[in-house]
Amino acid sequence: MNNQELNEKINKMNNLVELHLHLDGALSINNCKKIAKIQNIDIPSDNEILKIMTVKDGCRDLNEFLTKFAFPMSLLQTSEGIKNAVKNLEDELIEQGIIYAEIRFAPQLHTKSGLNQEEVVISAIEGQNLSKLKSNLILCCMRGNNNHDENMETIRIAKKYLGKGVSAIDLAGAEASYKTANYEDIFRYAEELGIPYTIHAGEADGPSSVYDAIRFGSKRIGHGVRSIEDPNLVKIIAQKDITLEVCPTSNICTSVYNKIIDIPIKKFLDKGVKITINTDDPAVCDTRLKEELKLVANAFNLTYEDILKLQLNAIKASFASREVKEEVINMILKNII
Ligand SMILES: [Zn+2]
Numbered sequence: 001m002n003n004q005e006l007n008e009k010i011n012k013m014n015n016l017v018e019l020h021l022h023l024d025g026a027l028s029i030n031n032c033k034k035i036a037k038i039q040n041i042d043i044p045s046d047n048e049i050l051k052i053m054t055v056k057d058g059c060r061d062l063n064e065f066l067t068k069f070a071f072p073m074s075l076l077q078t079s080e081g082i083k084n085a086v087k088n089l090e091d092e093l094i095e096q097g098i099i100y101a102e103i104r105f106a107p108q109l110h111t112k113s114g115l116n117q118e119e120v121v122i123s124a125i126e127g128q129n130l131s132k133l134k135s136n137l138i139l140c141c142m143r144g145n146n147n148h149d150e151n152m153e154t155i156r157i158a159k160k161y162l163g164k165g166v167s168a169i170d171l172a173g174a175e176a177s178y179k180t181a182n183y184e185d186i187f188r189y190a191e192e193l194g195i196p197y198t199i200h201a202g203e204a205d206g207p208s209s210v211y212d213a214i215r216f217g218s219k220r221i222g223h224g225v226r227s228i229e230d231p232n233l234v235k236i237i238a239q240k241d242i243t244l245e246v247c248p249t250s251n252i253c254t255s256v257y258n259k260i261i262d263i264p265i266k267k268f269l270d271k272g273v274k275i276t277i278n279t280d281d282p283a284v285c286d287t288r289l290k291e292e293l294k295l296v297a298n299a300f301n302l303t304y305e306d307i308l309k310l311q312l313n314a315i316k317a318s319f320a321s322r323e324v325k326e327e328v329i330n331m332i333l334k335n336i337i
Contacts, residue, residue, distance in 0.1 A: 025281025086127025125165035136167035143178030166320035243317035247280035
């Protein structure tokens with residue numbers, strides 16, 4: 001099968017799974033317009049939105065990348081805004097051939113207009129229930145100064161809504177400035193409450209960040225690509241059956257790597273590491289899941305069977321219930337025919 005045939009086959013896939021997707025980074029211009037209208041918020045022209053929200057030529061680093069979220073975040077501060085943003089996003093994902101997605105956001109960043117974290121999460125669950133997509137919410141704790149109480153509150157809310165729309169917690173934000181090692185108590189608390197987690201690590205920071213995430217018991221790592229800098233760590237990841245949520249275009253946007261071919265996707269696969277392919281922030285990075293799958297298939301000469309395997313890795317590592325996992329696995333396997 002040549003590249004063109006493979007791309008066409010990927011375009012036709014309609015049983016896709018996406019594990020690493022941030023709500024604020026996934027707001028399409030259309031979604032921004034719809035939720036701005038509902039909230040009577042004036043927003044700039046499409047061109048201006050593209051300029052302030054998307055990354056065209058890459059960023060210096062993750063810190064500059066994170067400034068791109070100010071605009072979408074300003075539209076996600078009310079119940080109506082959050083509820084409709086989640087509903088619209090999920091409907092868009094269905095149109096893109098996705099059948100199961102995990103959508104993440106940090107409740108503590110949506111409280112600027114007076115909502116509390118629980119109200120934020122309830123609004124997101126309401127939006128989730130308005131769409132037919134199978135989905136789960138991942139609540140992000142944030143790296144930063146003086147927000148320990150907010151992070152603990154996020155975990156308490158995750159526990160309250162676990163299995164009712166919420167499936168896990170995460171740690172997001174500026175990884176290089178705020179080391180993973182400083183957040184051990186968060187994950188010990190989550191572990192105590194029986195809340196699953198994934199941790200952003202090995203993106204802006206190196207192997208030590210991933211070692212810490214594994215030490216905290218994480219079975220999934222957000223990005224994790226820089227684990228490749230330490231061969232022993234790669235071995236541990238493979239042995240412990242840890243899944244990496246790789247987000248190729250995002251890594252280019254944040255200047256972790258210069259080119260797709262530099263991302264160690266093939267190296268991980270060759271060493272038996274389970275990886276999944278994700279968009280991270282599709283609106284900010286101007287991408288979609290099928291684009292990411294084609295990108296890696298073409299760059300690393302992957303076969304259609306390899307792509308299906310990446311998708312099976314995703315649903316198997318997901319935080320979905322056993323029933324949903326079985327159902328989705330069967331649907332993915334139908335793509336083989
Ligand atoms: Zn992310």
